[in-house]
Amino acid sequence: MMNTNDIMIQLDNVSKTFYIRDKRHGSPLQQLGRFFSGNNLRKIEAVKNVSIKIKRGEFIGIVGANGSGKSTLLHLMSGVYKPDKGGTAKIFGNYIRLSLGLGFNHELTARENIYINASIMGLTFREIGREFNKIIRFAELEKFVDTKIKYFSRGMRARLAFAVAIYTNAEILLLDEFFGGVGDEKFREKSDQIFHKRILAGKTIVLVSHNLLPVKDHANRVMLMHEGECVKTGSSEEVFLHYKNVLKVDQLKIENKDLA
Amino acid sequence: MVRLSHFNYIYTAKIVIMLGNIGKSLYELIPENNQYERIWLLAKTDFKLRYYDTFLGFLWTIVNPLFRLAIFYFIFTFIFNKQIPNYALHIFSGLIIWMFFQESTKKGMNVLKSKRYLYENIRFNKLDLYTSSVLSSLMVLIINIIVYFIVSMFFKIPLTWNILFIPLHILNLCILVYGVILILSTINIYFRDINQIWDMILLAWFWINPIFYAKAIIFETYPVLKFINPLAGIIINTREGILYGNPPDWGLYMYDMGYSVVVFFIGLVSFRLLFHKAAEKL
Numbered sequence: 001m002m003n004t005n006d007i008m009i010q011l012d013n014v015s016k017t018f019y020i021r022d023k024r025h026g027s028p029l030q031q032l033g034r035f036f037s038g039n040n041l042r043k044i045e046a047v048k049n050v051s052i053k054i055k056r057g058e059f060i061g062i063v064g065a066n067g068s069g070k071s072t073l074l075h076l077m078s079g080v081y082k083p084d085k086g087g088t089a090k091i092f093g094n095y096i097r098l099s100l101g102l103g104f105n106h107e108l109t110a111r112e113n114i115y116i117n118a119s120i121m122g123l124t125f126r127e128i129g130r131e132f133n134k135i136i137r138f139a140e141l142e143k144f145v146d147t148k149i150k151y152f153s154r155g156m157r158a159r160l161a162f163a164v165a166i167y168t169n170a171e172i173l174l175l176d177e178f179f180g181g182v183g184d185e186k187f188r189e190k191s192d193q194i195f196h197k198r199i200l201a202g203k204t205i206v207l208v209s210h211n212l213l214p215v216k217d218h219a220n221r222v223m224l225m226h227e228g229e230c231v232k233t234g235s236s237e238e239v240f241l242h243y244k245n246v247l248k249v250d251q252l253k254i255e256n257k258d259l260a
Numbered sequence: 261m262v263r264l265s266h267f268n269y270i271y272t273a274k275i276v277i278m279l280g281n282i283g284k285s286l287y288e289l290i291p292e293n294n295q296y297e298r299i300w301l302l303a304k305t306d307f308k309l310r311y312y313d314t315f316l317g318f319l320w321t322i323v324n325p326l327f328r329l330a331i332f333y334f335i336f337t338f339i340f341n342k343q344i345p346n347y348a349l350h351i352f353s354g355l356i357i358w359m360f361f362q363e364s365t366k367k368g369m370n371v372l373k374s375k376r377y378l379y380e381n382i383r384f385n386k387l388d389l390y391t392s393s394v395l396s397s398l399m400v401l402i403i404n405i406i407v408y409f410i411v412s413m414f415f416k417i418p419l420t421w422n423i424l425f426i427p428l429h430i431l432n433l434c435i436l437v438y439g440v441i442l443i444l445s446t447i448n449i450y451f452r453d454i455n456q457i458w459d460m461i462l463l464a465w466f467w468i469n470p471i472f473y474a475k476a477i478i479f480e481t482y483p484v485l486k487f488i489n490p491l492a493g494i495i496i497n498t499r500e501g502i503l504y505g506n507p508p509d510w511g512l513y514m515y516d517m518g519y520s521v522v523v524f525f526i527g528l529v530s531f532r533l534l535f536h537k538a539a540e541k542l
Contacts, residue, residue: 018540075539080380082536097381105377107309119301120382124292 007092008172008204009054009077014087016047016072046072048228049087056171059205061215061236063243064225070208073225074174077206091172093204096121096165099176103161106150110141113149114164121168131167139163140190159190166200173200175207179214212240295388302375302392307399321400322407325352325359336472344474346503349412353499354471356404361437361491362462364397368441369448369458372538380539387531390445394438401430408502420505429498432513436490436520442527446534449541470495486512490519 019041047069054060062070075081076089078097083089096117097103104113114135118128136142139159149157158178165173194200209215215222215236222239224232224246232242311320329352337347344350368390372379375389405426409419447454468485470477475496479486486492493516497508 075380079383080539091383095383099381103377103381105305105309107312108305112305116301116305116378117382119294119298120378120384122294122384124294125297125301126292 006056007053008056008058009052009092009206010088010090011050011052011073011077011083012088014047014050014073014076014083014089015045016069016076016081017084018044018046020044045228047076050230052223052230052233054204054206056204057202058221059207059219061212061219061222062206062208062225063212063215063222063239064210065246066210068225069228070210070225071176074176074206074208078174093171094121094169095172095174096168096170097174097176098161098165098178100154100158100178104149104157107148109146109148110136110139110152110160111145113160117164118168121164121170123168135160135163135167138166162190162194166194170203172204173206175205177209178207179209212236212243216240295385298384299388299392299395302388303395303399306392306396310396318403321403325356325404326407328359329355332472346415346417349408349415349417349503350474350499351471352408352411353503354469354495356401356408357433357495357498358466358469358471358491359404360397360401360433362466363400364394364437365440365444366458366462367397368393368437369444369454371441372445372449372535373542376539376542386535390438390441393441394434397437398430398434405502412502417503418505419502422501422505422507425501425508426498428513429494429501429508432517432520433491433494435517435524436494439520439523439525439527442531443523446527446530449534449538465489465491468492475499487515490516490523 021041050073052060062073064070072081074097076083077091078095079089079091103117105116108116111132114132115125115128118131119125123131136145139156139162141156141160144152144156149160152160162178207215207219212222219236221233222236223230224239224243226246231246232239307318311317314320316323329348332351332355333348336351371389371393372386378384379386379389412419444454444458468489470492493509493512497513497516500506500508
């Protein structure tokens with residue numbers, strides 16, 4: 001049986017610093033001048049010293065304002081970004097990251113995209129053939145199997161991505177703002193059903209969201225990010241209160257700046 | 261008689277169904293390999309997307325080189341008055357190899373950008389993306405080689421057993437291309453200008469290939485070109501096989517193969533060292 005003490009994701013002192021070159025406008029001559037005068041690199045510390053262990057079957061919510069480093073943290077967990085020196089990030093098991101509008105080639109049909117994504121997840125064509133109808137039925141896209149993704153609504157894309165994630169052997173789901181912004185009522189109902197029916201039992205889920213609503217009902221543990229740091233980890237109620245305070249403090253800072 | 265033939269139809273149909281079932285069960289016996297399937301699927305999709313929604317579809321893979329052939333043939337025969345027997349085929353055999361090289365490197369160097377939507381979300385061997393990219397260009401080359409043979413039948417070119425060496429040359433070419441796109445795509449992560457620079461390099465490189473010239477010119481006048489340009493040897497050897505019916509120059513083949521393998525390993529090392537920046541930089 002699956003051991004619930006298995007650690008699926010482990011971050012130790014993970015930091016991520018980006019060096020960003022700002023795009024400056026100017027005449028071609030000025031640009032040429034800059035080419036010789038040196039660089040204009042800006043250092044951005046997106047994530048600072050975060051450590052967390054996520055066990056099998058856990059549902060972790062990561063919340064924070066825009067730009068607080070949530071999505072970067074998710075990329076660090078999946079290993080797509082390499083952490084700065086001194087930190088280690090490990091992920092054990094098959095993962096799939098879901099975010100709206102990503103993961104599909106919009107020029108291809110639903111069928112082709114399912115095959116590509118599932119094949120990359122490690123399923124053979126025969127296995128995909130067996131799961132194919134389940135995926136389509138789950139996504140409720142029976143009439144759009146051979147329609148190009150670019151004609152799909154956001155809700156349809158989200159359902160399809162979710163269905164692929166469930167029926168391929170993903171042990172870890174990394175959801176990046178996946179439920180926010182989908183105006184599709186049907187999808188919202190569907191996602192509520194998914195969590196209540198425990199279709200995802202045994203899967204490890206990390207949900208990144210800037211609003212607490214999707215996190216509140218389902219997450220076992222919530223992590224609050226603020227300016228790259230993990231400010232608080234705890235149950236959703238605790239973090240919810242803290243989140244409001246953090247936002248208030250932020251608001252005050254901005255107002256003070258405006259006054260000064 | 262009628263009844264007999266009627267009986268025969270049923271019998272034939274039964275045999276066909278039986279053979280179909282045998283074929284099916286044989287297919288089931290082939291061990292599945294997810295990685296091969298994935299590479300094949302990505303290459304197939306790539307090939308399909310290339311001429312998606314165009315009127316001529318995949319026929320463009322033939323029209324484009326034939327059009328170029330017509331232009332070059334016209335210029336070199338009527339304006340420069342070249343005297344090489346079977347000059348059209350001489351150009352065409354070099355041109356399809358060059359076009360494969362040009363197209364596959366230009367497409368392959370951007371593979372980390374164009375396939376970002378895949379490796380950003382799911383973990384798998386990123387080299388599969390490169391393999392499938394080369395494979396999809398290879399499909400175009402194979403179609404063009406078939407077209408070459410059809411054209412050469414019209415010119416009554418005798419075929420010899422030496423055409424069997426062609427896969428070796430294609431293998432050599434693919435290793436070279438694989439290495440080049442590994443190097444270029446890792447440079448592309450840090451230095452986006454490489455796209456423009458590579459365009460210029462290709463333009464210059466095109467003219468030092470023995471596409472229009474007979475091989476004697478390039479060997480006798482500028483022997484150094486034979487050694488700095490691995491494509492020259494590949495083009496010459498392929499042409500010897502398919503046009504003149506000669507066996508390959510094995511010394512030259514081994515030299516080019518060694519060259520390609522070295523490029524390939526340099527590419528592999530640079531990819532391993534630098535790939536991790538791809539997701540954040542591109």
